Amino acid sequence: MMTAFTCISRGQPPKFQTYYTQYPPILMSQASESTSVRDSERFAQIKRNIASLYPKFQANAIRAWKEVIPELNVAIDQIIREGASYIPQVEFSSIHGLSQKEIERIKTRGAVVVRGVVSQDEATGWKTELENMIKVNPDVERIPPNHPLFVELYWAKPQVDARAHPHMLELCTWFNKLYHAKSDSTMKGIDLSTPLTYADRFRIRPPGMPCDVIPPHIDGATIERWEETTARKCFENIFSGNWRMHDPYDIDPRVDARTSLYGRPNQCSVFRTFQGWLSMTETGPGEGTLRLLPDVHLVNVYFTLRPFFRPLVSETSSEIFDADNWEFDISSPDFPGIVPKNGGYVSWPSASLHPHLRLNETMTSVPKVFPGDTVFWHPDVIHSVEKEHHGKNDAAVMYIPAVPLTPLNKVYVDNQCKLFLDGKRPTDFPQGRSEKGFIGTATEKDVKLPLGRIAMGLPLVV
Numbered sequence: 001m002m003t004a005f006t007c008i009s010r011g012q013p014p015k016f017q018t019y020y021t022q023y024p025p026i027l028m029s030q031a032s033e034s035t036s037v038r039d040s041e042r043f044a045q046i047k048r049n050i051a052s053l054y055p056k057f058q059a060n061a062i063r064a065w066k067e068v069i070p071e072l073n074v075a076i077d078q079i080i081r082e083g084a085s086y087i088p089q090v091e092f093s094s095i096h097g098l099s100q101k102e103i104e105r106i107k108t109r110g111a112v113v114v115r116g117v118v119s120q121d122e123a124t125g126w127k128t129e130l131e132n133m134i135k136v137n138p139d140v141e142r143i144p145p146n147h148p149l150f151v152e153l154y155w156a157k158p159q160v161d162a163r164a165h166p167h168m169l170e171l172c173t174w175f176n177k178l179y180h181a182k183s184d185s186t187m188k189g190i191d192l193s194t195p196l197t198y199a200d201r202f203r204i205r206p207p208g209m210p211c212d213v214i215p216p217h218i219d220g221a222t223i224e225r226w227e228e229t230t231a232r233k234c235f236e237n238i239f240s241g242n243w244r245m246h247d248p249y250d251i252d253p254r255v256d257a258r259t260s261l262y263g264r265p266n267q268c269s270v271f272r273t274f275q276g277w278l279s280m281t282e283t284g285p286g287e288g289t290l291r292l293l294p295d296v297h298l299v300n301v302y303f304t305l306r307p308f309f310r311p312l313v314s315e316t317s318s319e320i321f322d323a324d325n326w327e328f329d330i331s332s333p334d335f336p337g338i339v340p341k342n343g344g345y346v347s348w349p350s351a352s353l354h355p356h357l358r359l360n361e362t363m364t365s366v367p368k369v370f371p372g373d374t375v376f377w378h379p380d381v382i383h384s385v386e387k388e389h390h391g392k393n394d395a396a397v398m399y400i401p402a403v404p405l406t407p408l409n410k411v412y413v414d415n416q417c418k419l420f421l422d423g424k425r426p427t428d429f430p431q432g433r434s435e436k437g438f439i440g441t442a443t444e445k446d447v448k449l450p451l452g453r454i455a456m457g458l459p460l461v462v
Contacts, residue, residue, distance in 0.1 A: 040333040043223075046223075047307065047330040048330055050232075051308075053239070054240050056241065057241075058328050060240065061308050062328050063241065064301065065326065066323045066324070067243070068301045068305070069323040069356055070323075071298060072295075072299070072301075072302055072357075075295050076357070076361075079293070079294060079295065079362050080358070084365060087111055087292065087364065087367060088102070088113070089113040090112060090113070091114075092114050092117045092167060093116065106178075107249060107296075108297065109295060109296070110248070110295065110296030110380070111292050111378065111381055112376055113366060113375050114171060114375075114376065115369075115372075115373045117165075117171055117372055117373065117374045118162070119372055120371040123372040125158075126161065126162060126280055126398070127158075127280035127371075129440065130159075132440070133438065136439045140153060141432055141433075149204065149205050151203065151204065152201065152430070153202070153438075154200070154426060154429070154435065155420055155423060155442050156438075156441065157442040159199070159202065160446055160447060162398050163452070163455070164447050164451075164456065166451065169195045169451050169455060171402075172274075172276075172402035173192070173194075173402075175274040175276075175402035176193075176273045178249055179249045179250070179273055180250065180251060181250075181252055182250065189410075190406045194454065195402065195405075195451075195455050196410070197403070197413065198268075198270055198272065198400075198413075198426075199416060200399035200429075201399060201429070202280075202397065204394050205389055205395040205396070206389070206394055207287075207288075207390070209288070210387060210388060210389075211385050214385040216291075216348065216349050216359050216382045217346060217349070217382065218303075218347035218380060219383075220380050221257065222267070222344070223335060224258060224259055225347075226304075226307065230253065230256045230257045231257040231258055231259055233252075233257065234250075234253045234257055235304045236253070239304070243301045243305075246297060248297060248300060248378060248380055254271050255406045255408065260344070260428070261344070262345065264342050264344025264345070265342055265428070265429060265430040266429060266430065268379075269412065269428050270412045270413075272379050272402060272403050273379075273401075273402045273403070273404060274377060274401060276377070276400055276401050277374065277375055278372075278373075278400055279372070279373045279374065279396070280396040280398065281393050281395060282369070282370050282371065282393060283393070283395040283396075284365075284369075284391065285368070286388070287386075287389055287393070288385065288388070288389030288395035289395060291364060291384045291386060292366060292377055292382070293382040293383070295381075296378045299357065299380075302354070302356060302357065306336055306337075306353075307336060308329065309326040309327065310326065310329045310332070310334070311325060311326050312327055313325045337349045337350060349382055363382075365386060410457075413455075413456070414457045415427065417456055417458060420442075420456065423436025423438075444458060
């Protein structure tokens with residue numbers, strides 16, 4: 001079945017090819033939606049509001065647009081030239097000894113492979129346990145049903161064990177500390193040294209299984225980046241014309257940012273410093289792995305400014321890459337790449353709507369990973385999953401992000417803890433049957449170490 005969708009933009013939506021194999025395609029959107037006339041006017045008003053909030057907005061936006069595109073081109077050329085080697089790789093055992101230059105490289109590129117976080121035997125053992133859990137619990141929801149790419153489990157014992165693993169918590173703390181505050185007052189109720197658990201799913205992708213519609217997308221705020229007051233503050237230097245001062249690691253605006261204004265299922269509502277996954281298999285480029293556009297600062301500036309400009313030439317013209325062939329425009333409701341879905345919106349940048357990103361060339365497969373390795377990326381980084389899996393082994397990962405203790409995060413985790421005790425799914429995800437009756441579901445007694453219990457919101461004394 002093919003599924004259509006409508007972009008809030010003048011350009012054409014990406015065209016995704018369906019692979020006719022023994023497996024049905026995995027679709028990111030299961031229903032077509034379109035914006036209403038009321039929405040169109042509302043989105044046009046968002047642009048006008050932003051233009052009125054920031055002095056000399058038009059002049060500053062035009063200047064920033066013409067300044068950032070040449071610098072973006074330089075970064076894009078380097079990404080294309082270096083390929084997977086552009087993505088930093090470090091050993092878990094060395095994270096506390098990295099030089100400032102190495103840390104800045106990770107922050108600039110917004111992504112890193114961290115190797116050897118848990119042992120290979122432990123990681124492969126978790127995969128075996130998860131596969132067994134699927135076999136002995138026929139009611140486990142799987143997408144697609146007969147070949148579990150995405151598995152709607154959140155509280156399987158291997159998942160809970162992996163999240164509470166001392167090395168995973170140590171690594172998540174390290175990522176949390178890549179952020180900083182400009183004032184001590186911001187840190188009230190915030191502890192970057194206390195990692196919290198955000199329960200997510202896992203995926204097991206067999207060789208040959210296509211996954212043709214997890215296109216380039218951004219996990220963080222979608223339309224909230226422009227619409228929602230607190231989320232917009234994360235990008236305030238871009239709106240004010242001081243785009244070089246934009247800091248994706250400034251914690252001040254992010255801790256209170258509302259990134260899930262519409263409560264769309266699968267839209268994260270907590271502050272994650274980094275999204276991440278733990279590999280349970282050996283998986284390399286071309287084998288169904290993650291792809292990234294490894295740049296966070298320049299891409300953020302470009303993506304944030306893009307709705308305020310329209311091209312003066314055809315999208316197929318080579319002249320479209322010249323910043324002078326675009327004009328400032330706040331008359332339309334267009335937010336290129338912002339797509340309505342399930343009562344909310346997703347961010348799907350595309351090669352046609354965001355030509356300067358050259359996504360057909362810059363989406364870079366992460367280097368080969370082995371069981372026990374992890375990949376982490378900034379929540380503003382554009383990423384996707386390879387459409388095809390030409391490898392010989394399953395591509396299997398558990399999603400485990402880095403989440404610090406903040407007042408809003410604590411509220412979510414405290415509620416999540418109650419859901420865990422009842423075997424229910426976390427509120428950010430599609431709801432379904434309780435896992436409490438499944439064989440292999442974790443219990444409170446499975447979380448033994450103090451830091452793991454704190455991360456889960458559990459009391460220290462069982």
